[in-house]
Amino acid sequence: MSESSLQELVAALPPGVVTTEAATIENYRHDWSRDPSAGTPIAVVRATDADQVQATVRWAAEHKVPIVPRGAGSGLSGGSSAVDGGIVLSLERMRKIEIDTDSRVAVVEPGLLNAEVKAAAAEHGLWYPPDPSSYEICSIGGNIATNAGGLCCVKYGVTTDYVLGLDLVLADGTAITLGGKRVKDSAGLSLLKLFVGSEGTLGIVTRAILRLIPAQPPRSTIVGTFPTVVAAAEAVVDIGRTLRPSMLELMDQTSINAVEDYRPMGLDRDAAAMLIAQSDAPEGAREAEIAIIEQAFTKAAAMDVFLTHDADEGELFVAGRRACFDALDARGALLLEDVGVPVPVLPKLVEGIVAIAAKHQVEIPVVAHAGDGNTHPNVVYNAAEEGARDRALIAFYEVMDLAIKLGGTITGEHGVGRAKRRALPDQLGPDVMALTRKIKNALDPDGILNPGAILD
């Protein structure tokens, strides 16, 4: 990569789009996984429209320069860790949005935050459901790249369920459109779905058409505290047999205490686990759902069960749950897990995590989108302590191994990125890895799109 080649790109784009300034480059090296092995790019391109994305990819294809696409940089798996000698292509400035109320869709550019999409939809009485805990700071492009989930997904599904159309730039610079405002489409291969969750390794999203649904009804919130985390997980399994609440979150004792330390809100520090459930069933059906949840809590020996129909009061608990990441982040260095298992084996997973933590003398607080079996057991360690990171890493991989053994996945919603790449073959096996590689090679033969994410 010669200096003069880079000047071609600078010249091809409007002033201010390409930056080679050291401080800016430093700011774009990491996502929130803070991968210590992140590289140093030769430039950051902050595109403001699809044409600039296309020009950048064409240039990169010609010169075989790696491109790491990036939204808000809030990814937790190193999917946006920069690579040496590459370009970081930021989509954060592409922020157009249009709500089509007749078709009930949002037409959005990738740089918009999830919360901004929700807000724009809400102005028309509509709702974009997927809600990662980070919804106020994560971009919709990143959500599409990772097939992001969130708290309401137990009832409302994940990002892929809401993507009706995508504009993409492929590895050779070709711009394509997949899908559209139609809700059903069986024409040709399901390419649209293939690109969702592909973590920028197959193409770069420049526009998305997202399905919206009517605004969520008011919610009632049921909070229970439990004597053991396994008891809480058993309540989750019990509830799942009969209904899908609109939220069913778990926090274990360490998480509860981390949140109390970080933002005191009167949570029960003695509880081994807490479940936060919500029902948004229409009045009439609401009482029955609440009764099922309360009964499951009681059957699992809940120490305390609290019910509120007040939205603000309910939101306090949910905000506490959402604060877990920041609260744990304040506690030490983190290795962020995102393992998911079939709901019935959730108790075995949380039990096994306790054992792994004890064995390696690390703390592994668990927060979870428990209702769909997706947990975030985050390995906390003291980066200054010798050997601590090594022990943490061993625990990190053992948790993923355990999830795989239980019929689960190493990532339910964060994506593989670079942080979990080593574990992916253990889950998928050699034949599915080979298939993945075939598709990657077919679509990006020179490997310029996000090299190192998902695949070596």
Place this chain on the structure above:
Amino acid sequence: MSESSLQELVAALPPGVVTTEAATIENYRHDWSRDPSAGTPIAVVRATDADQVQATVRWAAEHKVPIVPRGAGSGLSGGSSAVDGGIVLSLERMRKIEIDTDSRVAVVEPGLLNAEVKAAAAEHGLWYPPDPSSYEICSIGGNIATNAGGLCCVKYGVTTDYVLGLDLVLADGTAITLGGKRVKDSAGLSLLKLFVGSEGTLGIVTRAILRLIPAQPPRSTIVGTFPTVVAAAEAVVDIGRTLRPSMLELMDQTSINAVEDYRPMGLDRDAAAMLIAQSDAPEGAREAEIAIIEQAFTKAAAMDVFLTHDADEGELFVAGRRACFDALDARGALLLEDVGVPVPVLPKLVEGIVAIAAKHQVEIPVVAHAGDGNTHPNVVYNAAEEGARDRALIAFYEVMDLAIKLGGTITGEHGVGRAKRRALPDQLGPDVMALTRKIKNALDPDGILNPGAILD
């Protein structure tokens, strides 16, 4: 393909699995699209387990023999039309099913009928929603191959939304497993979703894990008749702005009369169109939904609005709707459309279809899953009349052109198969066709899996 090579396959499989008998071969040449250009296979393989599927594909890969996979043969796009010199690989004998109530999934083999999956789930108070009109005679494997929809999809989504896992045999005979009983999974590329709707061109499904949900609540049925088909379509758009009913079907006058001729049930033969809506909202919310539907009907100048809370009475109308295909089939030769458009332009689509029918002097009765913009305007013609098929074919392609111009799709749920292959490039354009071809070539370089379906 030498006779001795075929004997290798016969020898490799248990007696009765491979048939070369002419009458049987004739029975497996066509699906319900009755493609006159269907070829004649050299043998029919009726596998009873995944190992036999794998052995067949390995043999076909070695000898480069085309394989046309086939479920119940109820496909409407020629996706299972046999090809000369190839094998028809029928999955109809693979019929195992297991319901896992704790995980709320059905683990099914592809030969099971959709109705049988529903029935098995219902024994446990669970429900598999996707419901093609042909649900009593179509196989779940075919549903997965075409990403089938149905009547309840307006509220409950299509097949891909319910597929959590697939066992597949790839073109080289490799057997793989994708997904599992977990409900969320972002590990690696979304290969699972790529195979759903791939019409047997990328791999052959030998087992599927399907998500089940709690049994559907009782439904109320609202039937309206309208002075014009456009008025009925406008009522659909109006309803779609506010809610997703659990069913919203349209029949135009010719369809109504065809059903009355075929199975008299007292429908209003003078109505230009009829809408059949259902609400399965919980009591309390039900009345509000019904009111919205009734108001939309009235606003669109409905001539008659009928409401029933009686399930059997409601089912009579739905059965009438489901009988449309058989009723039209009795009326003449058919070219089966499956075009879908964004819901707001549904009135333009039905208006345009009326014009196309008039222009080419063919009958194009329309039935539709109107709530999600997916229509079946079926071109009826007299096969004995000279020039009629040619006129019908012109109309057939003009309807697809119109759908594409309106931002729609040539197929919402039937798949492209062979019958709509010529129109696919018009919808997708050369770049997306090239991308499709790249993936096909990467996964099936010799083109042995269902050649001629989707792609040339």
